[in-house]
Amino acid sequence: MPDQIHPAERLLNLVIALVNTSARMTKEQIRRSVAGYADAASDDAFERMFERDKDTLRELGIPILTVTGSGHGDDIGYRIDQEAYALPPIDLTAAELGVLSLAAQFWQDSSARVDTSRAITKLRAVGAAPEATDLVAGLAPRVSAGGEAFAPLLDAVQARQAVTFRYRAASSGEVLTRVIEPWKLLARRGGWFVVGRDRDRVAPRSFRLSRIEGRVRTVGPPEAFGEPDAAALSSVLASWSAGESRVATLAVRPERAEALRARAVEPTDELDLTDPRLARAVADRDVVHVPFTSAWELAEEVVGYGDAVVVLAPPAVRDTVLRLLRVAATLDEPRGAHG
Amino acid sequence: MAERASDRLLRMLGMITYLDRHAGVPVEQIAAHFAVTPGQVLSDVDTLWMTGTPGYFPHDLIDFDAASYEQGVVRLTESRGMTRPLRLGTREAVVLVAALRAMAAALGPSLDPERARVLGSALEKLTAATGEAAASVDVRLAVDGSPAVVAAIGAALQAGRRLRLRYVNASDVTSERDVDPMRLITDDERSYLLGWCYRAGAERLFRLDRVLGAEVLDDPIDPGHAAGARSVEFHPDPTGGLVTLHLTSRGRWVAESVPVEDVRNLADGSFEVDLRVVDQAWLRHLLLQAAGEVIEVRPASVALDVASVARSALAAYGPLADPDRG
Numbered sequence: 001m002p003d004q005i006h007p008a009e010r011l012l013n014l015v016i017a018l019v020n021t022s023a024r025m026t027k028e029q030i031r032r033s034v035a036g037y038a039d040a041a042s043d044d045a046f047e048r049m050f051e052r053d054k055d056t057l058r059e060l061g062i063p064i065l066t067v068t069g070s071g072h073g074d075d076i077g078y079r080i081d082q083e084a085y086a087l088p089p090i091d092l093t094a095a096e097l098g099v100l101s102l103a104a105q106f107w108q109d110s111s112a113r114v115d116t117s118r119a120i121t122k123l124r125a126v127g128a129a130p131e132a133t134d135l136v137a138g139l140a141p142r143v144s145a146g147g148e149a150f151a152p153l154l155d156a157v158q159a160r161q162a163v164t165f166r167y168r169a170a171s172s173g174e175v176l177t178r179v180i181e182p183w184k185l186l187a188r189r190g191g192w193f194v195v196g197r198d199r200d201r202v203a204p205r206s207f208r209l210s211r212i213e214g215r216v217r218t219v220g221p222p223e224a225f226g227e228p229d230a231a232a233l234s235s236v237l238a239s240w241s242a243g244e245s246r247v248a249t250l251a252v253r254p255e256r257a258e259a260l261r262a263r264a265v266e267p268t269d270e271l272d273l274t275d276p277r278l279a280r281a282v283a284d285r286d287v288v289h290v291p292f293t294s295a296w297e298l299a300e301e302v303v304g305y306g307d308a309v310v311v312l313a314p315p316a317v318r319d320t321v322l323r324l325l326r327v328a329a330t331l332d333e334p335r336g337a338h339g
Numbered sequence: 340m341a342e343r344a345s346d347r348l349l350r351m352l353g354m355i356t357y358l359d360r361h362a363g364v365p366v367e368q369i370a371a372h373f374a375v376t377p378g379q380v381l382s383d384v385d386t387l388w389m390t391g392t393p394g395y396f397p398h399d400l401i402d403f404d405a406a407s408y409e410q411g412v413v414r415l416t417e418s419r420g421m422t423r424p425l426r427l428g429t430r431e432a433v434v435l436v437a438a439l440r441a442m443a444a445a446l447g448p449s450l451d452p453e454r455a456r457v458l459g460s461a462l463e464k465l466t467a468a469t470g471e472a473a474a475s476v477d478v479r480l481a482v483d484g485s486p487a488v489v490a491a492i493g494a495a496l497q498a499g500r501r502l503r504l505r506y507v508n509a510s511d512v513t514s515e516r517d518v519d520p521m522r523l524i525t526d527d528e529r530s531y532l533l534g535w536c537y538r539a540g541a542e543r544l545f546r547l548d549r550v551l552g553a554e555v556l557d558d559p560i561d562p563g564h565a566a567g568a569r570s571v572e573f574h575p576d577p578t579g580g581l582v583t584l585h586l587t588s589r590g591r592w593v594a595e596s597v598p599v600e601d602v603r604n605l606a607d608g609s610f611e612v613d614l615r616v617v618d619q620a621w622l623r624h625l626l627l628q629a630a631g632e633v634i635e636v637r638p639a640s641v642a643l644d645v646a647s648v649a650r651s652a653l654a655a656y657g658p659l660a661d662p663d664r665g
Contacts, residue, residue, distance in 0.1 A: 007344035012351055012390045016401075016419050020392045033393035056345050061428030086423035090468040096461040099439070103461075106438035116438070118349055119431035121373070123465075125353035125424045126360075130371040135454050138496030140524040140533075141442045143478045151430075157475040158429055173588025173608020187441075187478040190528030190596055210595050258507040262485065262551045280657030304624030305511065306648040307655040322660055328630035328649035331642045 010036025011053055015062060015080065024067040024077030054078075060118065090126050097123065097131035106142050111151035146185070146192035149209045152216040153194050157182045159222040162199065166213045175213055180205065183228040186237075195236045197228070204228075204236045245293050249312040251278075251285040256308040260301075264288050271313055281310045295320055303328075350375070351383050352425055355401065358415035359422040363404075366411050384413055391419050432469035437476040439465065445480035445525055449489040451497075480525045484547030491553035492532055495520050499560050502534070505552040506545055510620040513551065514538065519560035528596075535564035579615035582622060583637040586610055590632025597625065609634060623648060 005013075013035045017025060031037045031046050040046035057064055063084040069075035092100070100123060104116035124131075146153075149165065156163045164179045182196040183204075192209040247268050250260065267289040273282055292298035299320035302309050311318040350373055357372065358364060366384075370377045384403065391400035402417035427435070439462040447455050465471075482489060495502045502520055507513045518534040521542070530547035581600075586593055588608040593599075601613040616622045626633065626645040636642040653660050 006386065008347040008351065009386050009390060011344060011348045012386070015348075015352065016391060016421060017393050020420055029393075035390070035393075035395055056348075059428075060345055060349060061426060061431065082423065085425060087426040088468045090424070090464055092461070092464065093457075095457045096464065099442075099458050099461040100435065100465070103435055103438035103442060106442070107434060112434045115428070115431045115434050118346070119427050119435045121346070121349045121353055122425050122427060122431075124373055125356035127357075127372065130368075130374075135457055138520060138522050139446065139493075140522045141438075141446060141480055141526070142524065143438075143441065143480070143527045154430060154433065154476065158433065168588075168591070170589055170591050173591075173604075173610070184474070185476045187476075187527045189481065190526075208595070211591065255513075256511055258505075258511070258513045258551050259549050277658045281655065281659050300628045303627045303652075304620075306623075306627075307652040308511065310652075310655050310659070312659070318659065322653070322656065324627060324630065325649045325653050325660075328627045329646050329653060331626065331630050331633060331636065331649070332639070332646040 005036040005039060007036075010034075010039075011056060014053055015057065018064065018078055018080040019082060019085070021079050024069075024079045026069075026075070026077045030078070061122075087122065087126070090123075092123060092127045094127065094129040094132035095135050097127040097129075098133045098136055101131045101133065102136045102139060102141070105140070108142060108145040109147070109150050112146075143187045144190055144192070146187070146209050147212075149194075149212045149216045150185070150192065152218070153182055153185060153209070156216070156218055157185060157194075159218075160225055161222045162219040162224055163216050164219050165216045167207055168211045168213055170208075170211065178207070179219060180207070181225045181228075183233060195233070197225070197232070204232045206236055206239075245291050246314065247289050247291050248298055248314060248317050250288045250290055250302070251282045251310040251312055252288045253285055253308045257288075257305050260290050260305075260309065261286075261288055263290050265291050278312060281312060285310070287312070292317070299324065347383070349425070351387055352421065354380075354383060355387065355415065355418050355421045356424045358413060359418050363407055363412050363414040366413060369413060380413075384408070427469050427471075429471075432465070432471035433476055436462070436465055436469065436471045437478055441478035441480050445482050449482070449486065449493055451493075478527060480527055481529050482525055482547075483530055484550055488547065488550045488553045489523075489530075491555055492520055492523055492547075492550075495553075495555045496523060498555070501556040501558040501560055503554045503556055504532075504545065504550055507549045507551060508620075509618050509624070517556070518543070518545070519564040521564060535561070576615050576617050579617040582614045582616050582641055584612050584614065584626075584629075584633060585635040585637075586612065586629070587632045587634060590629055593625070593629050593632070619644075 014030070017030070017034045027050060030050065031040070037046060037049065040049050054064055063081050065079055065081050067077045067079060069077060101120055104120045107113055107116055153163065162179060162181050164177060166175050167178045168175045179199040180194070180196040181199065182194050184195050186193045186195060193206045194209065195204065195206040197203070198205040247265060249267065249271050252260065273287065290298070295316040299317050302311055302317070303321050303324045311321050353373065354369065366377045366380050370380045373380070387401045388403060389400065393399070399419070400417070401419055401421070404414035404416050407414045439458070443458050443462055447458060450458065492502065502518045503515065504518050505513060505515050516536050516538040518532070518536050520532060520534045522533040524531040524533060532545040532547060532550065534543060534545065536543040584593065586609060588610070591610070594602050594610070594612050597614065599612045600615055603611045605611065614622070622641065623645055626636065626641070627649060630645070630649070
């Protein structure tokens with residue numbers, strides 16, 4: 001076999017040719033003159049090779065323009081727009097590159113990893129020196145993987161294109177097909193969510209990516225919807241923001257629940273501990289005041305301590321804990337299918 | 340492993356831009372800059388040397404100074420107009436800017452001024468260069484340690500010094516341990532310290548919200564305990580005992596929030612998950628939270644254990660647990 005030109009070399013030759021061409025190059029000119037394409041054994045092989053190369057370059061963010069000649073309709077040529085090709089002026093210090101390479105390790109999804117590693121390769125070209133990672137030594141910020149649905153949803157958000165997917169509802173376990181206009185992807189507390197307008201329900205909704213079953217497909221053209229309504233978006237997002245901070249009063253067994261004690265604050269308003277109904281709960285225990293924003297989250301934490309922690313107040317936290325405990329107390333009894 | 344042609348292309352394009360900005364760079368330095376071997380740099384330069392505009396006569400080609408190349412220094416003499424850096428693709432910019440924004444928001448407050456400044460300037464430059472405000476992706480990291488603990492861990496990591504931690508484990512037992520810090524892991528659910536624990540004689544992962552106190556000691560960390568390159572993944576521990584939970588569909592969060600070995604969706608919308616459990620206290624806590632969604636637990640002894648813990652907790656409330664009181 002004669003010296004085959006490496007695909008990377010052929011691609012590089014194509015980029016250089018299309019950047020330097022005075023007007024445009026037709027497919028035929030490319031086949032004849034750009035090093036690497038003469039290897040194509042047939043017309044079909046050339047077509048496949050060229051189409052694949054064009055896709056590769058576009059995937060890398062290299063803008064190939066299709067230029068139609070003044071003559072016949074099928075007289076199509078190509079060039080690369082230098083203005084659209086270039087990164088605006090930017091210089092990065094070694095330390096900044098170090099921070100950026102840390103940011104590149106942030107993602108666990110393979111598609112996002114590919115994107116960030118490409119971005120870093122491009123940015124290294126404008127870096128003053130190899131990335132200095134000593135400034136960020138030992139830091140490992142990261143976000144959990146969004147899974148298969150992440151990349152197509154991100155593309156759809158960017159393109160403002162509707163998508164459809166099969167979704168398993170948490171309430172019923174039922175799998176239904178949904179059509180949404182995706183606005184934003186959120187990572188919160190270990191989960192990825194897409195928020196957007198549900199076309200069938202004609203209302204904003206959020207969907208957990210891990211409950212999407214099968215593929216996410218686009219529906220209709222890009223630019224199909226405008227900026228999300230600010231009020232609608234913030235109402236969906238509001239459910240994710242922390243509520244107002246309050247203080248719970250807990251009765252804790254000596255030397256237990258140190259993690260709760262570590263967060264203790266001065267009480268805001270003193271509970272009447274002489275109340276006879278509290279007497280049993282506070283006997284031989286320390287009274288600890290712990291700030292919280294979500295009654296539900298504090299209750300879920302407290303319930304893990306079993307009888308070592310009793311919630312005295314507020315009732316919202318206490319009742320949530322009691323409800324969890326009452327159900328758990330029957331766990332060893334036979335239960336029905338929907339116990 | 341063979342490198343993808345697209346990755347190599349990007350690097351070679353980046354090298355032209357870089358070499359246009361830096362006159363005469365030793366091969367080793369280029370290798371360090373692009374995180375490849377010197378051999379790969381030589382191979383890339385050899386390829387670049389053969390590429391250019393159609394015709395491929397000497398004056399059409401990318402060119403380097405041959406004399407300095409002999410000395411192991413790469414000096415670009417002809418770039419064929421390829422000196423401008425390639426812009427970032429939309430998705431590339433979105434994911435990188437979103438990561439920086441989440442890092443700045445979560446880590447910024449606990450970083451010293453110099454590090455905070457670098458993080459800020461990297462974000463600012465990238466946002467300006469890409470025009471990407473990353474409004475389409477919003478990641479919130481959970482920094483759930485106390486500020487004093489986070490600051491002490493950060494200082495110890497940077498100075499390479501040992502830490503003395505007061506730590507309370509999942510079984511609510513507090514202990515003091517000396518730890519060589521390796522990495523501060525901040526993710527969207529929790530923060531952890533990965534370190535070499537002298538008490539356990541092994542690598543351990545410490546939840547930051549359970550670190551009660553952290554003191555930076557004078558001892559340097561053992562160089563053998565420096566942060567490895569391996570990533571920390573949470574997988575089911577194969578040495579743990581097998582526990583199967585049959586849950587209603589509303590209990591789906593269980594499968595989503597803990598490392599599960601297997602999930603089986605059943606026809607009626609309910610499902611089963613298999614867990615590998617090392618720490619009984621952890622399992623007990625999970626089931627106390629999830630009991631309402633549990634149809635069955637195997638083995639049954641686990642259900643008995645959890646139910647008796649719940650009954651004694653209810654007893655501790657005394658009259659407070661009386662449902663009539665509301």
